[in-house]
Amino acid sequence: MYEVAVIGAGPAGASAALFTAKAGKHTLLIDNDKGMTRRGWYENYYGIEQVGGPELVETGHKQAQKFGAELVREQAVSIEQSGEGFKIDTESGASYEAKHVILATGALTDLAAKSGVETTDGTEPRIKTVVAVDAAGRTNIAGIWAAGTVAGVSVHAVITAGDGAKTAVNVISELNGERYVDHDLLQK
Numbered sequence: 001m002y003e004v005a006v007i008g009a010g011p012a013g014a015s016a017a018l019f020t021a022k023a024g025k026h027t028l029l030i031d032n033d034k035g036m037t038r039r040g041w042y043e044n045y046y047g048i049e050q051v052g053g054p055e056l057v058e059t060g061h062k063q064a065q066k067f068g069a070e071l072v073r074e075q076a077v078s079i080e081q082s083g084e085g086f087k088i089d090t091e092s093g094a095s096y097e098a099k100h101v102i103l104a105t106g107a108l109t110d111l112a113a114k115s116g117v118e119t120t121d122g123t124e125p126r127i128k129t130v131v132a133v134d135a136a137g138r139t140n141i142a143g144i145w146a147a148g149t150v151a152g153v154s155v156h157a158v159i160t161a162g163d164g165a166k167t168a169v170n171v172i173s174e175l176n177g178e179r180y181v182d183h184d185l186l187q188k
């Protein structure tokens with residue numbers, strides 16, 4: 001069983017997976033590569049002067065994989081409670097089990113709604129429905145979290161990436177039973 005399964009590998013999901021994998025949590029990242037991020041050109045991402053969407057997405061995947069996150073190219077079709085966690089089924093017929101699930105599905109809430117996760121009206125342009133979350137990223141189902149566009153934050157890459165990181169830190173803290181920080185010292 002994975003400790004964390006992240007569904008969606010745009011900035012929100014890949015950033016979440018980067019944090020959970022770097023924290024040593026057995027992490028699965030499921031993505032069907034139909035997100036919005038690849039279509040953009042970014043000049044407002046703090047710390048990066050400019051970057052194209054494909055490069056931003058692919059670098060994020062590599063960063064998460066570097067720390068052991070397993071990326072599978074699949075469409076998640078259902079999430080059901082199973083034992084101490086959840087079973088995620090995919091379109092190809094594969095199943096994965098995880099203790100915690102982070103939904104980072106961008107503009108799409110169909111998987112959340114189908115899985116009993118509460119949704120609400122969106123506030124951002126063109127985002128009609130989002131997952132209802134608390135300030136930590138928790139949904140109405142304990143163990144299912146949401147981050148990024150699908151969690152209703154402002155539709156900007158740096159904000160969705162930050163929201164994925166925030167939610168991951170909260171998941172890691174819950175798994176560890178104490179607040180978690182990830183600070184590395186300057187390498188000389």
Ligand SMILES: Cc1cc2nc3c(=O)[nH]c(=O)nc-3n(C[C@H](O)[C@H](O)[C@H](O)COP(=O)(O)OP(=O)(O)OC[C@H]3O[C@@H](n4cnc5c(N)ncnc54)[C@H](O)[C@@H]3O)c2cc1C
Nearest residue numbers: 008010011012032034035036040076106148149155156157
């Ligand atoms: C044309 C365009 C230009 C933009 N320009 C800018 C800009 O200049 N600056 C800026 O800050 N922002 C810009 N944005 C917005 C920015 O791209 C988004 O705010 C941000 O990248 C969204 O990240 P996300 O991770 O929430 O969603 P996404 O990047 O959409 O990621 C969601 C991921 O979930 C996957 N997914 C969904 N459902 C499933 C499922 N059931 N199973 C498996 N995978 C699933 C999708 O394939 C996708 O990879 C632009 C957006 C567009 C469309």
